[in-house]
Amino acid sequence: MRSTRRRFVAVAGLSAFAGCTSVLDRGSEGEPATTAESSTTESASVNDEAVPTAEATLPLPMEPGELESLAVSGGPPKDGIPSIDEPSFVGPDNADFLDSGDPVFGVALNGAIKAYPQKILVRHEIVNDRLSDRSVAVTYCPLTGTVQGFERGETTFGVSGRLINNNLVMYDRATKAWWPQILATSIPGSWNSDPGTSSLREFRLVWTTWERWRELYPDTQVLSTETGFAKNYGSDPYGSYNPRGGYYANENMLFEPLEEDDRFGRKRVFMGARTADGAVAFDKSTLLEERIMTGELSGTPVVAVADRRLNTGYVYLNPDERTATTDGSTVQMGDSSYEPNALPLAGVHTFDAMWFAWHGYYPDTDVYA
Structure with a gap:
């Protein structure tokens, strides 16, 4: 029998995870909460141009229709x-629900600095x-350990209830197209048979810890637990990252x-990067x-640099194979020094x-370990 997230929660004795096991979520007063579904009718009239898309389309591992056929129900x-x-936000001094080692997904973009706790996003x-x-x-997809940001224009995104390659399949409420999160590219779905193929405009979120993010960005805003839903944000139904345990610490x-691909453990973490070429x-x-590590992306030299401030990394195209060195906190190229996230x-x-998620979608990936 094929497993589901519903069955996983039941086996683990975590039936309190209502968000993944109940058709109807409950608000704080015990009444049905207003969910994304309730706004679908109003949003459905927005035209296709409401979803901003990138100039170049990212690669798919197979034809869009074949991908759609592989979608399975995750339970909900x-x-x-x-x-x-x-969403509502609080200042760092009021984020007392976070411990220093808790994972957060941080963004500093467009004049905004925010942290999204993993324990809420899960x-x-x-x-x-x-x-x-x-x-x-x-x-955020807890089963593949991936967090990604997308521009959404005039529409909003929701959780389709389907998974491909264990990965979240989103849908947009304007066109009803399906968007596998890692691929960031549209495929047909149950509510839209021919959305065309295009990729979303992405922005970077950094997977780091609350301690590291707050130290670098002391004025950050933090997603509040006051979400409008009655949830137990103090526990993770799949396990724990602080300390690591459950689903995140085994090969199941x-x-x-x-x-x-048995070259690496299924859940070993890689920093993945992709373009229209590979x-x-x-x-x-x-x-x-x-x-600092070097490699190739479909024949083009690339350089990867670590950012120990946030325990993350960045990948750059380096067609001229410029030499990069580091003294620890900055990266030297030529006569200049740069922050790890700001190389020229x-x-x-x-x-x-x-690893299993990345390799499943990009089986021909270049890989360096």
Whole structure:
């Protein structure tokens, strides 16, 4: 029998995880909370141009229709895991629900500095937010360990209830197209048979700890636990990152991955980067230790640099194979020093991903460990 997130929670004795196991979520007063589904009718009239898309389309591992055929139910129905559509934030001094080692997903963009705690996102997976005047969706898939940001224009994104390669499949409420999170590219879905193929405009979220993010950005805003939903944000239904345990610390899967590759542990974390030409992945622990690694992305030289301030990394195209060195906190290229996230090269969108998830979607990826 194929496992589901509903069955996983039941087996683990975590039936209190209502967001992933109940068709109807409950508000703080015991009445049905207003979910994303309730706003679908109003949003449905927005035309296709409401979803901002990138100039270049990212690669898919197979035809869009074939990907759609591989989608499986994760247990909850459409919007059964409710997105946060009206987020509220608190200052760092009022984020007493966070411990120093708790994971947060940080962004400093467009004049806004925000942290989205993993312990909140694990129960919602999508936050429809704004970074100053830019409408965005912050998305997180706990089964693949991926957090990604997308521009959303005039629409919002919701959780479809489907998974491909164990990865969250989002849908937008304007066109009803499906968007596998890692691929960031549209495929047909149950509510839209031919959306065309295009990729979303992405922005970087940094997977780090609350202690590291607050030290670098002391004035950050933090997503509040006052979400409008009655949730236990003090526990993670899949396990724990602080300390690591449960699903995040073993090799067990809820669903079969698209590809199997035994070179590395299934849930070993890589820093993945992809363009329309291909994909590359650097082992995160190795990158943090060596600080600078080089490789190729479909034949184009690339350089990966670690940022120990936030325990993350960045990947750049380096066609001229410029030499990069580091003294620890900055990176030297030529006669100048640069922050790890500001090299004078073309950056490639980079994010954390479990190995099975990255390899499943990009089986021909260049990989360096």
